[in-house]
Amino acid sequence: MESLLAGRTIDEPIVDTVGCRLTFPVRDKHQKDGLTYEKDVAPILMTKCVGCHSKGGIGPFALSSHRKVVGWSEMMEEVLLNRRMPPWQADPHYGRFQHSLSLTAEERQVLLHWLGGSMDRDQSVEDPLEQNIPVHKEWALGTPDQVIPIPEQTIAATGIMDYLHIQMDLPFDQDVWVKGYDIRPGNTKVLHHIIAYILEMHDGQWERRGFLAGYAPGMGPEEFPLNSGVLLKQGQKLEFELHYTTCGTPEVDQSQMGLYLHKTAPEKTLHTGIIMDDSFRIPPQDGNFKHSRTTRIKQDIVLYSMNPHMHLRGKAMRFRVKMPDKSEQILLSVPDYNFNWQRNYRLTDPLRIPGGSVLTVDAAWDNSPLNTANPDPSRQVGWGDQSFDEMFFATYHFTVEAAENSSKSQFSLAD
Ligand code: HEC
Numbered sequence: 001m002e003s004l005l006a007g008r009t010i011d012e013p014i015v016d017t018v019g020c021r022l023t024f025p026v027r028d029k030h031q032k033d034g035l036t037y038e039k040d041v042a043p044i045l046m047t048k049c050v051g052c053h054s055k056g057g058i059g060p061f062a063l064s065s066h067r068k069v070v071g072w073s074e075m076m077e078e079v080l081l082n083r084r085m086p087p088w089q090a091d092p093h094y095g096r097f098q099h100s101l102s103l104t105a106e107e108r109q110v111l112l113h114w115l116g117g118s119m120d121r122d123q124s125v126e127d128p129l130e131q132n133i134p135v136h137k138e139w140a141l142g143t144p145d146q147v148i149p150i151p152e153q154t155i156a157a158t159g160i161m162d163y164l165h166i167q168m169d170l171p172f173d174q175d176v177w178v179k180g181y182d183i184r185p186g187n188t189k190v191l192h193h194i195i196a197y198i199l200e201m202h203d204g205q206w207e208r209r210g211f212l213a214g215y216a217p218g219m220g221p222e223e224f225p226l227n228s229g230v231l232l233k234q235g236q237k238l239e240f241e242l243h244y245t246t247c248g249t250p251e252v253d254q255s256q257m258g259l260y261l262h263k264t265a266p267e268k269t270l271h272t273g274i275i276m277d278d279s280f281r282i283p284p285q286d287g288n289f290k291h292s293r294t295t296r297i298k299q300d301i302v303l304y305s306m307n308p309h310m311h312l313r314g315k316a317m318r319f320r321v322k323m324p325d326k327s328e329q330i331l332l333s334v335p336d337y338n339f340n341w342q343r344n345y346r347l348t349d350p351l352r353i354p355g356g357s358v359l360t361v362d363a364a365w366d367n368s369p370l371n372t373a374n375p376d377p378s379r380q381v382g383w384g385d386q387s388f389d390e391m392f393f394a395t396y397h398f399t400v401e402a403a404e405n406s407s408k409s410q411f412s413l414a415d
Contacts, residue, residue: 026106030113037066037121041114042128044107045069048086050129056136065130066121077115080108087218087341091333096348139182141221144258146171148238152254155190155244163385164242167199167206170232177229177262181213182221187253192216192243192387194255198230199237206237211272211395213257216309218341221258225304225350228270228399229262245387268399270304275361275394278383282313282390285377287368291392294360297321300401301353305346306332308361309393312339312373313381315366317394324356339373339387344397352401361394 003010035041045063053059063069069076079085080103088101103111121127151166185191198210212230213222224230244253273295280291308317314337320330332345353359369377375388383391 026109027113030110031117035110035114035117037069037114037119038125038128040110041069044103044111045129046132048101048103048107050132050134054134054136057134063129064133066127069129070119073115073119077112080112080115083336087338089334089336089338089341089343090345091335094330094333095345097332098346098348139184139221139258141180141182141223141258141260144182145261146259148257148259150186150194150240150242150255150257152186152252153242153244155187155251155253156246157248157250158246160386161244161246164240164244166240166242168238168240170234170236170238172232172234175231175233177231177265178212178224178259179229179262179266180221180223180260182258182260183213183215183219184256184258185215185253186255187251188217189247190244190251191253191255192245193241194243194257195241196257197239197241198232199239200233201235206239208239209236212238213259214307214344215255216342218343222344223260224270225302225397225399227266228268229266230270243385271301271398271400273359273396273398275359275396277392280363280382280390280392282365282367282381284380285368287366287370288315288364289367290362290364292360292362293392294358297353297355297357297359299355301355301398302401303331303347303351303353303396303398305344305397307342307344307395307397308332308334308337308363309342309391309395310337310339310363310365311387311390312375313365313367313371313390314339314363315371316362316364318362319394319396320360320362321353322358322360324354353398359396361392363392363394365390 049059050063051057053061053063055062055064061068061072063072076085086101086103090097090100090102092100092102148168148171153164155161183194185194193216194214195211196213197208198212199206200209210230212232275293275295277291277293282289306319308319310317316333316335316337318330318333320328322328331351365381367374367377367381371377381390383389
């Protein structure tokens, strides 16, 4: 190295290095035994890819046959290696989640080793992908009990759009309990998010009393946990918060919200807890700026799901709990937060958390130029509605053990 830097002839250009040889026993085994498209590969594609990569799904192409898989094989190899696909940001070491798309190490190896080989298939049997093409229904959870059209919006080609807030009367002539919802985005090119709040009149003012539904890219329909629901009472209103991001051409959006209703009142109210903080200031160029916020859980609760939210500089978010007996547990860790894939992570096994426990959310942002999504690394960044500003906004959904369903406010803001 010294010779090279000094521009001298290099006396000894090759030297032996000390180290151990790398072996790839799983790859060798896969090569020896042979992986089959039908038995080994197609089942993984069917559970982890085809749900989106099919006609009517959100993936940009359909993995609907062996021929299609071979055609996309190089790109598939790349996205499997850099872990862009399947899109699932939660660390599989913490918590178990419904509808997890995460690939196990073994599944990833099977796909990569098969893609690296001859990619043959057994012509004497039917192609499993052709036999199992998913049908995407207009509403994934079935026909809603009530479809609420959200007023159509025209979005200019360029510029920054403030949040729009649209109030709407409830379309019911009695109190109803909502057990699930599906927000169907009209135009995903420009729609950044939709939140449906519940408004109630207090001292002559309409105030937000609860959270009903939300949509952001990556989110699907929600079925509330069994025996829980969100009450919509006569005299209340809905408020839709709509946020659009312009995309270079004029666009129109007409989104819809489908509501599914309980026939009889459920046992519990589903609450939304919010842990938010607007006090952070992310320094320019900082690649790993951290901020945490805690809240005390007041009563015994059952936790169902968690939803991390930051913007384009968001890097990692984590939920952890310290129980009254001092034991600590990480509930959800998203080490590779991605603004394009926002999810409500639903626990496979809902967790009972005793009153007096402390819930902490840790966030980290990447305001360096190495973050390719970063709109401007030279700026100090604080809280703001727009994606070029940031947020620390984590929500979680729970029922209260002692309480019946109640008409009290659903929100429980951090202390
Ligand atoms: C939750 C839906 C979803 C799942 C599941 C999913 N994809 Fe995708 N995939 C997408 C979307 C949306 C895009 C386009 C946007 C993007 O590239 O992020 C995409 C893009 C791709 C691309 C093209 C990348 C590019 O830059 O052109 C490949 C290849 C791909 N996916 C392979 C896979 C494979 C293989 C799996 C399963 C192991 C998988 N996907 C699972 C939604 C999904």
